[in-house]
Amino acid sequence: MKLQFVLIFLLVTGIGLGLTYVTHERYQQRSWELLANDFSRSAHSYTDFIENNFRLRIEELSSIGRFFDASEQVGRNEFKTFVLDLVSREGGFLAVVWTPVIKPHHRHSFEFETSNELGFEYKIKNFHQHSKQSGHGSHNRQDTQRHNKSSQMHGSSSSHTQRQQQPEFFTPVLFVEPFENNKSALGFNLSSEKSRFNSFQKAIQERRVIATERLTLIHQNNDTTGFLLVLPVFDKNDALEGFLVGRMSARKVMHDALTNKNVADLVIKLLETHKDQQRTIVSYGNRDDIHSDKTAPIALEYQRHLEFAGQHWKVQIHPTQSYVNEQLAGNSKFIPILGTLLTILVAVYILTLLNRRSKAENIVAERTAELRGSQFKLNEAQRIARLGSWELDHNSGVMRWSDTLYEILEISPDQFNVSFKNYLSLISSTDDDLVEQVFNAHIHDHDQYHFIHEFKLPDGRKKFLQEHCETRFDGNDNPVSSVGTVQDITEQKESELRIEHMAHHDALTGLPNRTLFKERFLQASTLAHRNRHQLAVVFIDLDGFKIINDSLGHNVGDAVLQEVSKRLKRCTRASDIIGRQSGDEFLVCLTDLTDSLKVSRLCEDILDALRQSFELGEHVVGLSASMGIALYPDNDRDFDGLLRKADTAMYSAKNAGKNTLRFFSDEMNADMLQRLKLLNDMRNGIQQREFLLYYQPQIDFKTGKIVGAEALMRWARPNGEFISPATFIPIAEESGLILKLGHFALEESCRQLADWQQQGFILNMAVNISAIQLSQLDFLKDVSEITKKYGVSSSSLDLELTESLLLKETEKTILMVKAVKQLGVKLSIDDFGTGYSSLSYLKRLNADQLKIDRSFIKDIPYDQDSISITRAIIHMSHDLGLKLVAEGVENKKQYELLQALGCDFCQGYYFSRPVDPDTFYKLLKDNGKRNSKADNLVAFKSS
Numbered sequence: 001m002k003l004q005f006v007l008i009f010l011l012v013t014g015i016g017l018g019l020t021y022v023t024h025e026r027y028q029q030r031s032w033e034l035l036a037n038d039f040s041r042s043a044h045s046y047t048d049f050i051e052n053n054f055r056l057r058i059e060e061l062s063s064i065g066r067f068f069d070a071s072e073q074v075g076r077n078e079f080k081t082f083v084l085d086l087v088s089r090e091g092g093f094l095a096v097v098w099t100p101v102i103k104p105h106h107r108h109s110f111e112f113e114t115s116n117e118l119g120f121e122y123k124i125k126n127f128h129q130h131s132k133q134s135g136h137g138s139h140n141r142q143d144t145q146r147h148n149k150s151s152q153m154h155g156s157s158s159s160h161t162q163r164q165q166q167p168e169f170f171t172p173v174l175f176v177e178p179f180e181n182n183k184s185a186l187g188f189n190l191s192s193e194k195s196r197f198n199s200f201q202k203a204i205q206e207r208r209v210i211a212t213e214r215l216t217l218i219h220q221n222n223d224t225t226g227f228l229l230v231l232p233v234f235d236k237n238d239a240l241e242g243f244l245v246g247r248m249s250a251r252k253v254m255h256d257a258l259t260n261k262n263v264a265d266l267v268i269k270l271l272e273t274h275k276d277q278q279r280t281i282v283s284y285g286n287r288d289d290i291h292s293d294k295t296a297p298i299a300l301e302y303q304r305h306l307e308f309a310g311q312h313w314k315v316q317i318h319p320t321q322s323y324v325n326e327q328l329a330g331n332s333k334f335i336p337i338l339g340t341l342l343t344i345l346v347a348v349y350i351l352t353l354l355n356r357r358s359k360a361e362n363i364v365a366e367r368t369a370e371l372r373g374s375q376f377k378l379n380e381a382q383r384i385a386r387l388g389s390w391e392l393d394h395n396s397g398v399m400r401w402s403d404t405l406y407e408i409l410e411i412s413p414d415q416f417n418v419s420f421k422n423y424l425s426l427i428s429s430t431d432d433d434l435v436e437q438v439f440n441a442h443i444h445d446h447d448q449y450h451f452i453h454e455f456k457l458p459d460g461r462k463k464f465l466q467e468h469c470e471t472r473f474d475g476n477d478n479p480v481s482s483v484g485t486v487q488d489i490t491e492q493k494e495s496e497l498r499i500e501h502m503a504h505h506d507a508l509t510g511l512p513n514r515t516l517f518k519e520r521f522l523q524a525s526t527l528a529h530r531n532r533h534q535l536a537v538v539f540i541d542l543d544g545f546k547i548i549n550d551s552l553g554h555n556v557g558d559a560v561l562q563e564v565s566k567r568l569k570r571c572t573r574a575s576d577i578i579g580r581q582s583g584d585e586f587l588v589c590l591t592d593l594t595d596s597l598k599v600s601r602l603c604e605d606i607l608d609a610l611r612q613s614f615e616l617g618e619h620v621v622g623l624s625a626s627m628g629i630a631l632y633p634d635n636d637r638d639f640d641g642l643l644r645k646a647d648t649a650m651y652s653a654k655n656a657g658k659n660t661l662r663f664f665s666d667e668m669n670a671d672m673l674q675r676l677k678l679l680n681d682m683r684n685g686i687q688q689r690e691f692l693l694y695y696q697p698q699i700d701f702k703t704g705k706i707v708g709a710e711a712l713m714r715w716a717r718p719n720g721e722f723i724s725p726a727t728f729i730p731i732a733e734e735s736g737l738i739l740k741l742g743h744f745a746l747e748e749s750c751r752q753l754a755d756w757q758q759q760g761f762i763l764n765m766a767v768n769i770s771a772i773q774l775s776q777l778d779f780l781k782d783v784s785e786i787t788k789k790y791g792v793s794s795s796s797l798d799l800e801l802t803e804s805l806l807l808k809e810t811e812k813t814i815l816m817v818k819a820v821k822q823l824g825v826k827l828s829i830d831d832f833g834t835g836y837s838s839l840s841y842l843k844r845l846n847a848d849q850l851k852i853d854r855s856f857i858k859d860i861p862y863d864q865d866s867i868s869i870t871r872a873i874i875h876m877s878h879d880l881g882l883k884l885v886a887e888g889v890e891n892k893k894q895y896e897l898l899q900a901l902g903c904d905f906c907q908g909y910y911f912s913r914p915v916d917p918d919t920f921y922k923l924l925k926d927n928g929k930r931n932s933k934a935d936n937l938v939a940f941k942s943s
């Protein structure tokens with residue numbers, strides 16, 4: 001035994017130390033992976049910052065170019081005003097220059113005119129004429145050296161070279177900002193050096209911003225690495241007018257991009273790449289502390305190639321050793337120590353358990369002998385009391401019976417294979433499923449099992465047994481074993497059943513009466529609740545039974561009821577419950593349901609069976625049934641409540657013509673209650689001023705201007721919720737509240753229109769009118785008084801009537817509309833194209849404009865039919881002298897097609913959603929500032 005303990009100790013120790021080593025290695029590897037991922041994400045983010053900051057300079061130079069494009073002429077002061085803000089920003093340009101294109105034959109006249117403007121001599125100077133001592137900072141030593149070297153190689157003076165190679169044009173500095181520090185740059189011919197000239201040519205060819213190669217710039221008497229950004233500017237005839245040149249410090253731009261970024265532990269390089277060569281533009285960070293451990297499991301380096309204004313760059317980022325040390329500082333050094341300690345503790349614990357087990361086995365052997373004696377005494381006591389017992393092992397499925405249980409069940413141990421499955425097979429067919437379900441429920445609920453059920457003996461006889469059971473569970477609530485006692489109560493139960501049957505069954509049909517039906521329903525509902533199933537209580541009333549009973553006699557009536565009970569039994573399942581309520585009313589409870597479709601199929605089978613004629617001796621009787629169905633637990637959980645609702649549904653079937661079925665629906669009641677609540681809330685909302693108007697702009701296709709607004713009702717609850725008009729408008733129309741809401745909409749929209757008109761905005765206001773409003777005798781008076789009250793011109797008020805409204809009570813509608821038109825108010829027909837209105841009505845109504853329904857707009861330009869219908873409506877309306885408004889314009893393609901088709905106005909989400917008055921006022925102001933149609937559209941979409 002001692003040798004066994006030693007071997008186990010060594011085995012556990014070896015496994016523990018091995019796991020410790022593996023854990024330490026995996027921890028180290030994972031730490032490096034996390035470090036690499038974190039470094040890569042950070043480097044990627046910082047590279048984005050750098051790239052975006054450089055590209056921002058392109059956008060700034062381009063904005064100056066757009067300023068030149070939009071201006072007829074840019075003078076020195078205008079240039080200074082627009083540019084000075086850009087060069088004063090942190091990380092911005094060192095200087096921005098404007099160089100016009102001067103032909104050689106215009107050189108002298110240009111120099112003369114510019115000298116007069118400046119008040120001092122202005123000369124165009126090529127690179128060899130202008131070196132560092134000028135101090136303007138727009139040149140570089142590298143250019144000077146390159147030019148001198150080139151001159152020496154040609155073996156001729158600069159003046160001679162200039163005479164031999166006359167330039168195509170000069171690009172002298174005319175404007176420069178900041179001016180004071182760069183005044184000496186005036187006249188400098190920026191394209192006179194070859195590499196710069198190539199950049200200028202490339203900018204012309206590609207018509208975009210082009211960067212020069214890396215340059216050593218001079219700024220405030222200090223050298224800095226940078227480059228020039230060159231943007232060609234063309235006039236309206238597409239002729240080259242000049243160049244905008246931005247001088248940039250690479251270090252300054254990068255410093256601005258990385259300000260407030262945690263890059264202290266990173267080394268960042270920006271390199272210029274050309275073929276296989278690369279040159280450092282700028283380096284950022286402590287290069288002396290760069291991480292260079294080649295034994296590291298993962299290389300920590302980030303590179304990304306950038307294309308910037310025609311130049312190819314590369315960003316390289318390395319972490320410093322300090323960064324790596326900080327990120328890897330963790331608990332890895334403690335893993336070997338902790339692993340060793342845990343290994344020793346586990347080994348000692350296992351040895352302790354083995355020692356205890358050895359002692360426990362000795363104790364078990366002693367107790368087993370004692371239990372054998374106790375079991376013998378227990379069996380004798382059970383035999384005397386006629387009380388059997390059993391035990392079920394849930395893990396193995398083995399079931400053990402006492403000798404007395406074999407005697408009670410009259411079964412020989414040699415003739416029966418004891419198992420729980422075989423145990424259930426002895427139960428009568430009426431109880432086997434129920435016993436198993438109750439037993440499973442006992443396991444699930446952890447309560448005591450007390451049940452009386454039938455047993456089927458081998459010779460077919462039945463016994464009633466009373467059984468008690470308790471189950472033991474482990475720490476995870478899993479059943480371990482069940483122990484039960486069984487007592488024979490057959491004689492007692494048979495006596496009770498005879499009495500109970502007479503008390504709980506209908507004497508005529510033998511079916512359960514209402515009392516027994518309710519008891520069985522309660523049992524079934526308990527199981528349905530546990531199994532999450534449905535039940536259906538079916539209330540059946542025979543159609544025309546009273547006529548049969550009164551005309552043919554009670555004997556025939558009784559025979560019909562007995563035959564009905566038989567057919568119900570044949571149509572239902574063994575688990576279903578059938579009962580007789582009273583007279584010609586029957587009850588059925590359908591069990592084990594998972595959906596209402598199954599209920600419907602079963603009930604249709606019952607109806608079909610009852611529709612078959614009844615042959616009763618010399619009489620052939622035909623009848624039908626009306627059936628109401630209530631579902632448990634959907635409609636109710638209480639039996640009496642379900643019965644009432646099934647009865648209600650049955651009467652609904654009667655009212656529907658009989659010979660049919662109906663399900664009880666809570667939704668009908670709930671819908672009515674909800675509508676009543678909403679109606680009450682609307683009344684309160686009107687008093688509390690919860691209703692308000694939103695406005696959607698209407699746009700003129702020709703000008704892009706806002707020419708009108710449609711007032712749309714909104715209901716804002718105190719909790720911030722907005723109730724949809726589709727929900728409250730129908731209820732308002734049914735209840736008559738639409739009159740108050742309509743009056744509010746008309747008055748508030750006119751008040752708002754007057755306010756905007758006083759601000760100087762000229763537009764029309766469209767207000768929707770309901771059929772109820774139009775039918776009111778005082779409607780004309782309201783319109784007239786409201787327009788006068790707020791000083792609104794009647795011609796600026798546009799009343800919208802739906803096409804479907806005009807089709808109702810047409811003559812009356814036409815008379816009212818004509819009266820409204822006499823007030824000078826405009827009339828629009830809304831949702832045109834959906835109501836199939838007659839063209840004669842359009843002529844008689846004398847409408848001002850039509851609003852094409854959004855159902856046609858949404859499918860253009862992709863659906864040819866919608867395009868054709870829209871085109872036809874536009875042409876027809878124009879022929880009739882009507883204006884057209886397109887509703888629901890949501891994208892640019894729809895807008896452009898409608899514009900091409902000749903539509904007059906439009907509205908939709910492409911321009912703006914309905915907005916509150918303050919937001920609409922901002923739209924009006926913004927729209928009023930624009931000078932062109934394109935500007936107006938941009939204003940809306942940006943809003």
